[in-house]
Amino acid sequence: MNLAGLKISEASKLLDERKISSTDLVKAVFERINKVEPKVKAYLKILEESALASAKKSDERRERDKSLSKIDGIPLSIKDLLCIQNVETTAASNILKGFVPSYNSTVVKRLQDAGAVIVGKTNLDAFAHGSSTENSDFGATHNPWDLSRVPGGSSGGSAASVAADECLGSIGTDTGGSIRQPASLCGVVGLKPTYGRVSRYGVIAMASSLDVVGPIAKTTEDAALLLEVIAGRDPLDATTLDAPVPKYSQNLDKNLKGLKIGVPREYFAAGVDKDVEEIVQQAIKKLKNLGAEAVEISLPHTDYALATYYIIQPAEVSSNLSRYDGIKYGFSTLADNKNQTLEEVYFSSRGQGFGDEAKRRIMLGTHVLSAGYYDAYYRRALKLRTLVKEDFEKAFKKVDIIITPVSPTPAFKIGEKSDDPLKMYLSDIYTVPVNPAGVSAISTPGGFVKRKNKDLPVGVQIIGPVLGEQIILQVSHQLEKAINLNQKPKL
Amino acid sequence: MLSRDDVLAVARLARLKLGEKQIEKFGQQLNGVFDLFKKIDQIKLEEVGETSQVTGLKNVLREDKVVSFKSKKLLDNVPDRKENLIIVPRVITEKE
Numbered sequence: 347m348n349l350a351g352l353k354i355s356e357a358s359k360l361l362d363e364r365k366i367s368s369t370d371l372v373k374a375v376f377e378r379i380n381k382v383e384p385k386v387k388a389y390l391k392i393l394e395e396s397a398l399a400s401a402k403k404s405d406e407r408r409e410r411d412k413s414l415s416k417i418d419g420i421p422l423s424i425k426d427l428l429c430i431q432n433v434e435t436t437a438a439s440n441i442l443k444g445f446v447p448s449y450n451s452t453v454v455k456r457l458q459d460a461g462a463v464i465v466g467k468t469n470l471d472a473f474a475h476g477s478s479t480e481n482s483d484f485g486a487t488h489n490p491w492d493l494s495r496v497p498g499g500s501s502g503g504s505a506a507s508v509a510a511d512e513c514l515g516s517i518g519t520d521t522g523g524s525i526r527q528p529a530s531l532c533g534v535v536g537l538k539p540t541y542g543r544v545s546r547y548g549v550i551a552m553a554s555s556l557d558v559v560g561p562i563a564k565t566t567e568d569a570a571l572l573l574e575v576i577a578g579r580d581p582l583d584a585t586t587l588d589a590p591v592p593k594y595s596q597n598l599d600k601n602l603k604g605l606k607i608g609v610p611r612e613y614f615a616a617g618v619d620k621d622v623e624e625i626v627q628q629a630i631k632k633l634k635n636l637g638a639e640a641v642e643i644s645l646p647h648t649d650y651a652l653a654t655y656y657i658i659q660p661a662e663v664s665s666n667l668s669r670y671d672g673i674k675y676g677f678s679t680l681a682d683n684k685n686q687t688l689e690e691v692y693f694s695s696r697g698q699g700f701g702d703e704a705k706r707r708i709m710l711g712t713h714v715l716s717a718g719y720y721d722a723y724y725r726r727a728l729k730l731r732t733l734v735k736e737d738f739e740k741a742f743k744k745v746d747i748i749i750t751p752v753s754p755t756p757a758f759k760i761g762e763k764s765d766d767p768l769k770m771y772l773s774d775i776y777t778v779p780v781n782p783a784g785v786s787a788i789s790t791p792g793g794f795v796k797r798k799n800k801d802l803p804v805g806v807q808i809i810g811p812v813l814g815e816q817i818i819l820q821v822s823h824q825l826e827k828a829i830n831l832n833q834k835p836k837l
Numbered sequence: 838m839l840s841r842d843d844v845l846a847v848a849r850l851a852r853l854k855l856g857e858k859q860i861e862k863f864g865q866q867l868n869g870v871f872d873l874f875k876k877i878d879q880i881k882l883e884e885v886g887e888t889s890q891v892t893g894l895k896n897v898l899r900e901d902k903v904v905s906f907k908s909k910k911l912l913d914n915v916p917d918r919k920e921n922l923i924i925v926p927r928v929i930t931e932k933e
Contacts, residue, residue: 432910448910542892555890584897585890653876664851671852673925678916680926688926689852697854705853706863709844710870712851726877728887735888768869784891812891 349374350511351834354568355595357514358416361408368401368408368419371514372463375421379465379512382837387487388497388507390426391434392466397421400463407461416571416595418461423513425504426467427474428559429548430454437550438482439472441670441677441699451548452583453517453559453576460575465513468503472701473667474524474552476500477773480764481703488760489532490835492800495757498528504562505532509835515563515572519549521556522655523752523777526789529562530752530805533791533833535822536562537569540812541784542587544573545580553662554585556655556781566790566823570594573815592816600820603637608745612648613776619755621795622804626751629792629806632828633749633821643745645737650730651779656771657714657727658782664711667704670696706767735783738811742785747821748809751776752789756802776807786810790822791831801833839868 349357349371360366376394383389404419413419429435429447431454436442450458457464471481479487479502487502489495490510497506501518505528508516518525520538529536537560544559551557561572577591607630614623630640672678672695679694680686686694700708714723741748753773763769780787792806806825810818839847844864848855855863908921917924 445914446910448906542894581899584899585892585894587892587894650877650880653874656870657874657877668852672916673923675914675916680917680924684917684926686926687930688928691926692852693854696852700853702859702863705855705859706866706870708851708853709847709863710867713839713843713847713867716847716850723874723877725887726882728889729882729885730877730880731888732885735891766869767866768873771870771873782888782891 350378352514353564354417354420354514354571355565357420361419368404368463369398371419372397372401372421372465375465375513382510382512385488385493385837386490386506386510386512387485388468388503388510388512389423389466390436390438390469390484390503393433393464397463397465404461404463414459414461415575417575419463420515421463421465421513422457423466423468423504423507423516424454424464425470425501425516425518427470427519427550428454428517430464430467433467435467435550437473438470438484439701439704440483443677445676447548449548452545452580454548456576468507468516470503471500471703473550473704474500474519474521475663475703475707477523477527477770478763479503480760481701483701486760489757490837491533491802492757494759495802496531496760498531498753498757500524501562502528505529505534505536508532508534508562508564510837515561515568517559517572517576518562520558520560520781521552522659522781523774525560525562526777526787526805526807527753527774529789531757531803533803534562534564535566535569535791536560536789537573537815538780538787539573539577539815540587540786542585543577543813543815545583545586547580547582551666553659554666555662556659566819566826567595567598569788570598570819587813589813594816594819597816598820598823600824601637602633602821602824605633605638605747605821606745607633607638607640608643608741608748609640610643610645610648610748610750612645613750617754618751622751622755625792625795625804626749626806629825629829630749632825636824636828641745643741643748645741645779647730647733647737648779651734651782652771652775654727654730654734655778655782657723658731660707660711661715661724662711663707664715667708670699672696672699703767731782734779738783738785742811746817750807750809752805752807756795756797756804780809785812786814786818788818788822790825792829793831794833839864839871
């Protein structure tokens with residue numbers, strides 16, 4: 347049996363039936379990593395020793411009928427933006443190279459408390475700034491479906507590790523599409539929960555009013571299994587919502603008869619690749635066959651959402667990244683040259699420690715917040731955010747879910763957009779509006795398009811209201827069954 | 838349009854030391870992004886309220902409990918220190 351290729355739900359059952367052990371499973375994953383990682387480069391750090399130790403403990407618990415949860419003994423990868431106690435956490439940036447957190451992020455703690463085995467930390471665009479994982483200071487990750495292409499980003503390492511069977515599931519973060527877009531480009535499921543549904547404690551901050559942590563998995567059911575472990579209020583993150591966490595995975599088989607699907611006309615305007623659009627239309631058709639009803643809707647401020655996002659997000663980035671000063675932790679020029687003034691240490695440590703994209707965003711954010719520009723940019727963006735949010739609120743009075751493309755194109759070539767930040771930002775157009783609105787959304791594999799003789803996966807975005815995780819998981823699950831894709835990348 | 842002086846002024850505010858090539862490159866790239874922002878001038882916003890967060894939560898408090906940290910682990914991340922003290926260049930200098 348190919349254990350590394352198992353879904354979480356399948357492995358969990360086999361573990362329960364004592365047909366496999368967690369140690370078998372984790373060893374199989376490391377064998378797979380050894381085989382394909384030189385090509386995919388999904389990981390920044392492999393944690394073989396501690397993973398095998400956790401697997402052994404999980405097996406011992408199971409032996410005593412004391413398993414902690416359905417994911418006890420399941421090998422997972424974690425985006426290197428989440429702190430793991432005593433494990434180097436870099437955000438894929440040089441400025442945090444060598445940083446060892448003295449505490450766990452809440453999400454990692456919850457996974458460990460449920461018995462999950464963490465096999466490694468995955469690559470990302472440094473500080474989660476990007477849509478291709480090319481902005482990593484430690485090298486790009488490659489798309490398992492076509493190694494000359496990007497896996498998407500910023501959680502590109504997480505999505506690639508799941509698609510390549512280098513783990514059974516992963517945790518990513520999403521500020522403007524960083525879970526959904528790489529999930530789409532790698533042919534896996536990626537869920538961006540409602541803002542506040544999952545704790546951000548111990549997650550290196552990008553844009554605090556937009557950042558959300560969520561699962562990337564092989565199936566909707568697996569994503570649901572992970573979400574029910576990590577979701578819920580956390581006293582250490584004051585923005586978490588005090589709403590009960592349903593057993594998402596046990597309530598996926600919903601009859602879709604009468605479900606109202608909104609199809610926003612602004613998302614199907616010029617700009618979306620014809621083949622990508624066809625896959626989304628096919629998905630809508632499949633849901634209609636299951637009894638759902640599709641209606642055209644309008645999200646009238648969609649056109650402004652990207653500009654709004656690219657003002658608010660860098661503003662928050664510039665503030666969050668001001669903590670990297672070369673004094674308290676992280677990269678510093680002080681060690682090499684002690685004859686600097688305090689200000690020189692700030693300027694040179696930040697100048698050398700941050701990559702180009704972080705610098706661009708810090709500068710954009712500093713500019714839109716600076717005296718004389720605050721009203722013209724930042725304040726206007728906050729007002730536009732209200733309109734973008736209201737668009738969704740009004741739409742969800744008429745429909746249950748909204749279906750759109752995830753990304754205008756399938757995976758693009760490595761290097762194709764890396765010198766043109768604006769072009770890269772424009773590829774986020776369908777995922778970005780969800781974050782300022784704070785609503786929930788999932789990317790589900792919808793099909794494949796052929797490019798240069800390679801099959802490239804394309805996802806479909808299902809957007810739900812605030813705390814609409816259950817409904818989007820249900821629709822995603824039904825769609826997955828109706829489309830029934832069983833392809834795996836050939837590596 | 839951001840001029841070279843604007844780029845330098847922003848870099849100064851952001852405490853970033855830029856190389857000569859970066860000043861030029863970032864100037865061009867940032868101007869491209871500011872073109873995208875022009876769109877937001879087209880819409881009337883006088884009557885619209887601001888949204889800085891979406892949860893609606895207010896004054897979320899928790900018990901003020903001391904959680905002890907092993908300070909050694911924290912201090913191990915400090916670039917330059919002497920025992921438990923962080924070394925910082927002197928801030929007050931003599932008047933030139």
